[in-house]
Amino acid sequence: MAIESEVLVVGGGLAGLTSALAAAREGADVRLVSYKQSTLASASGLVDVLGYTPDGDGPLVDPFDAIPDLPESHPYRTVGVDAVRDALELFDDAADDYLGAHTDRNALVPTHGGTVKPTARYPASASAGLASADRDVLLVGFESLVDFDAPRAAAHLDAAGVPFDARGVTVPFPGDLRADAKVTRYAKLLDTNADVAVRGRDRPARDALADRVNTERDGEARVGFPAVLGDDDAAGVRAHLADRLGADVFEVPMGPPSLPGLRLEDALFDALDAAGASIETGNPVVAYDGEGRVERVYVEKNGARIPNSADQYVLATGGLVGKGVESDRERVYEPVFDCHVPHADDRYDWFDGDAFGDHDFARFGVRTDGDLRPTDSAGEPEFENVRAAGAVLGGYDFAAEKSGSGVSLATGYAAGLAAAEATR
Incomplete structure (x- = not known):
C-alpha cells in the first residue's frame, strides 16, 4: 500500500527542509524523505546570500542590490529578490538563535x-x-x-x-x-x-x-x-x-562535523515537527512511475521498495558533492527522475586547465522554468508536478559566489510554496 501525501520532498538538506517547512505552513500534508541524515552536520552554520558576483567582485556589502544583475540562468533570477527576502523571513522565524535580520548588509565572519x-x-x-x-x-x-x-x-x-x-x-x-x-x-x-x-x-x-x-x-x-x-x-x-x-x-565556525550546523538542523526539524510534516531519513528514493507527471516514487527500505505517492514533488537532493547530480565518463545526469543536466559532450570541456579557472562542472545541475520545474533539452518542463531546489540546480557557482545557503533557502521556499499552492 502506498504512503500518500500532498507534497513529497526528496532530500534532507537546507533546501529540502525549507521546502517542506514552507509547504507545511501553507497547510499542505507534507512528507520529507532523505537517503541520509541532513547535510547540515557538514555545514558551518553560516547562512550566506551572495558574497561575490560571478565575475569575482566582492565581498559585496549588500547582496540584494547585486541580484538583479546576475545572469538570467542564476536561480536567484528565477525566483526574484522578494522570494529571497521571504525565505530569510521564514528562516528567521524557525531559527531564532540567528542574527543579521536587522540589515541588508553582509556581516563579515571569521572562519x-x-x-x-x-x-x-x-x-x-x-x-x-x-x-x-x-x-x-x-x-x-x-x-x-x-x-x-x-x-x-x-x-x-x-x-x-x-x-x-x-x-x-x-x-x-x-x-x-x-x-x-x-x-x-x-x-x-x-x-x-x-x-x-x-x-x-x-x-x-x-x-x-x-x-x-x-x-x-x-x-x-x-x-x-x-x-x-x-x-x-x-x-x-x-x-x-x-x-x-x-x-x-x-x-x-568549523568544518564538518559542525556543532552550529547540528544546532541549526535541530531548530529546523523542530519547526517541521511543529508544522505537522512527517520525516523519514536513511532510505533512498530509487525509482518512480509516470511520464510527464510523476505518479509515485519508490523508497528502498530493508530490501523492499515502498511506494510513496503525492500530488506534488520537490527534488532537493544536492549537487555533485551531495550526489544529487551524478556523472560518468559519458554524461552528467540527475539520478532520481533522470532530469536533463546541460553539459558539453566532450568531458574535457567540463573543467578548466587552471586549477583556479572557470570550471563548467561548478555550475552543473538541472535547469528549470520560472516555476522551478526541471526542463528538458528543448526547455520544456519534464514533469508538471516536480520542482527542483537547492544545489541540484545549475547555472551558478555557489562555492565561488558564497551563495549556497541563500539559494537553498530561496529556491526551497519558492518550490515548497508553489507545490502547496498547486495542491489546492
Whole structure:
C-alpha cells in the first residue's frame, strides 16, 4: 500500500527542509524523505546570500542590490529578490538563535581557516567575533582538536587587513581529551560543567578552561574558540566563560562535523515537527512511475521498495558533492527522475586547465522554468508536478559566489510554496 501525501520532498538538506517547512505552513500534508541524515552536520552554520558576483567582485556589502544583475540562468533570477527576502523571513522565524535580520548588509565572519566570509545570517555564538569590529582578538585552539590551527588563523586574519590585532594560541583542553574525540564530547563536558582532572585535582570544566586561557591573554577584548562551546546550553557556556575571562566570547565556525550546523538542523526539524510534516531519513528514493507527471516514487527500505505517492514533488537532493547530480565518463545526469543536466559532450570541456579557472562542472545541475520545474533539452518542463531546489540546480557557482545557503533557502521556499499552492 502506498504512503500518500500532498507534497513529497526528496532530500534532507537546507533546501529540502525549507521546502517542506514552507509547504507545511501553507497547510499542505507534507512528507520529507532523505537517503541520509541532513547535510547540515557538514555545514558551518553560516547562512550566506551572495558574497561575490560571478565575475569575482566582492565581498559585496549588500547582496540584494547585486541580484538583479546576475545572469538570467542564476536561480536567484528565477525566483526574484522578494522570494529571497521571504525565505530569510521564514528562516528567521524557525531559527531564532540567528542574527543579521536587522540589515541588508553582509556581516563579515571569521572562519577556522582565517578567512572572512560575507554572510547574511549567523548564529548568536559567532556574533562577538565579527570582523567589522575593531577590538583585538585572541583565538584559542586545542591541542587535541587539530582542525583549528589558531596561530595560523590569526596570522591569516592579520594578513587580510582586519581592523584589529589577532593573535592565536594553542592550549590543552581540560580533561586531556584524545585527538580523535568527537566535537560533541567537548560540548558535553562544557554543557554539564563536569569535573575534569587538572594537575591532580578535579575542577569544573568551564572554570578550568577559562583559567587556562587567562594565562595566555594579553588584554584582548574578545576571545574566540572553535565551535564546540556546548550544545544543549551553548549560551550558558559562553556566558560563563565570558564572565570568567572578562572578555566577550565567540565561536569560530568549523568544518564538518559542525556543532552550529547540528544546532541549526535541530531548530529546523523542530519547526517541521511543529508544522505537522512527517520525516523519514536513511532510505533512498530509487525509482518512480509516470511520464510527464510523476505518479509515485519508490523508497528502498530493508530490501523492499515502498511506494510513496503525492500530488506534488520537490527534488532537493544536492549537487555533485551531495550526489544529487551524478556523472560518468559519458554524461552528467540527475539520478532520481533522470532530469536533463546541460553539459558539453566532450568531458574535457567540463573543467578548466587552471586549477583556479572557470570550471563548467561548478555550475552543473538541472535547469528549470520560472516555476522551478526541471526542463528538458528543448526547455520544456519534464514533469508538471516536480520542482527542483537547492544545489541540484545549475547555472551558478555557489562555492565561488558564497551563495549556497541563500539559494537553498530561496529556491526551497519558492518550490515548497508553489507545490502547496498547486495542491489546492
